[in-house]
Amino acid sequence: MMIQSFSLKNYRSFVEHTRIELRPLTLLFGYNNSGKSGLLRALPLIADSLNGQSSRTALALDSAAVRGSHFSDLLSRLGGRQEFDLELSWGDAEIHTLKWTFRELPRLRTHIISNFSLLGSDKTILMSAKWNLDSSTTQKLSNKYDVQFWKNAVIYKKILKFEGLLPSFLQQGQSALPAKLLSLIEQCQPLKNLNIQWLGAVRHLPIRNNPFQGAAPKQLEADGRGAADILAYDQIFEDLLILPKVSAWYEKNVQQKIVVEKMPDHFQIKLQALTNSPFQVNIVDVGEGLIQLLPVLVAATMASDGSILAIEEPESHLHPRYHAALAEYFFDLARQDNPLDKRSKQSHHYKSGRLL
Numbered sequence: 001m002m003i004q005s006f007s008l009k010n011y012r013s014f015v016e017h018t019r020i021e022l023r024p025l026t027l028l029f030g031y032n033n034s035g036k037s038g039l040l041r042a043l044p045l046i047a048d049s050l051n052g053q054s055s056r057t058a059l060a061l062d063s064a065a066v067r068g069s070h071f072s073d074l075l076s077r078l079g080g081r082q083e084f085d086l087e088l089s090w091g092d093a094e095i096h097t098l099k100w101t102f103r104e105l106p107r108l109r110t111h112i113i114s115n116f117s118l119l120g121s122d123k124t125i126l127m128s129a130k131w132n133l134d135s136s137t138t139q140k141l142s143n144k145y146d147v148q149f150w151k152n153a154v155i156y157k158k159i160l161k162f163e164g165l166l167p168s169f170l171q172q173g174q175s176a177l178p179a180k181l182l183s184l185i186e187q188c189q190p191l192k193n194l195n196i197q198w199l200g201a202v203r204h205l206p207i208r209n210n211p212f213q214g215a216a217p218k219q220l221e222a223d224g225r226g227a228a229d230i231l232a233y234d235q236i237f238e239d240l241l242i243l244p245k246v247s248a249w250y251e252k253n254v255q256q257k258i259v260v261e262k263m264p265d266h267f268q269i270k271l272q273a274l275t276n277s278p279f280q281v282n283i284v285d286v287g288e289g290l291i292q293l294l295p296v297l298v299a300a301t302m303a304s305d306g307s308i309l310a311i312e313e314p315e316s317h318l319h320p321r322y323h324a325a326l327a328e329y330f331f332d333l334a335r336q337d338n339p340l341d342k343r344s345k346q347s348h349h350y351k352s353g354r355l356l
Contacts (some may be wrong), residue, residue, distance in 0.1 A: 006089070058102060242301050293315075
């Protein structure tokens with residue numbers, strides 16, 4: 001499922017409604033402390049919350065993207081409200097937009113989805129659920145909602161269960177609910193598989209000797225860990241979908257290729273000059289710019305169908321001479337219909353203050 005846009009209101013430094021249209025290549029740039037990081041990190045927070053990563057609250061506040069924030073830390077200091085709004089839109093389904101309002105409950109030390117609605121492409125409200133405030137007490141949190149759908153005047157007072165951000169089922173007489181209402185809820189479920197690959201601005205220093213893990217991770221950590229394993233197992237299993245493409249950038253621009261050297265119980269990632277010299281340098285001993293770049297190229301090459309790649313400062317520590325080459329790499333990926341394994345066109349989203 002491909003997201004077309006997301007918007008936030010009263011979230012961190014964004015007091016007013018702020019909408020970001022997602023394109024095959026999207027750049028966020030501006031001065032330091034202007035909100036770029038907070039806006040970009042909303043994407044992995046949304047993905048972790050949709051995936052139901054947190055079992056106790058709607059928002060996955062244990063997501064690495066919020067760095068240990070409490071709900072109150074997500075609110076704008078200027079808005080004066082104890083809630084913020086979120087919208088997600090896409091264009092290939094009956095449901096065009098999902099909207100949430102998250103409300104802080106200070107006395108209960110938690111937050112709740114106070115409003116949830118599904119809209120069609122013409123902005124018609126297909127379903128709405130409003131939290132029944134009167135049903136809660138200072139000691140107990142209620143999940144009772146007033147639910148409506150389409151233009152039906154009937155209000156269904158139900159216990160609406162959310163798994164993360166998405167309603168999973170309506171308890172207490174679900175079978176008596178209109179089939180259309182249940183169908184709308186079911187259509188939201190694919191969003192649980194929203195794939196956001198986020199890389200922070202500071203990548204982890206690679207290690208010299210990498211122990212074999214048995215398999216490559218499906219995704220990199222936010223600090224870039226896992227890139228070495230992905231390259232090594234791409235060669236071990238002879239897939240050669242990622243290693244040659246990542247190495248090609250180094251070969252073209254710094255005249256060195258990536259070599260995976262395998263030992264009995266570990267492997268090393270090295271760079272070797274494109275000359276007859278067999279001299280190799282472990283990746284931890286090369287320039288910081290090339291170290292920081294490696295997980296960026298791995299993540300970009302791995303981007304799969306429907307995924308969003310969100311990178312902070314992809315050019316971190318990279319000499320200005322190579323900025324244009326890195327930008328061209330991103331442009332090529334955004335232009336391709338099948339950047340990897342004959343899968344359909346991807347969305348890649350990057351945050352940078354200096355890439356333009």
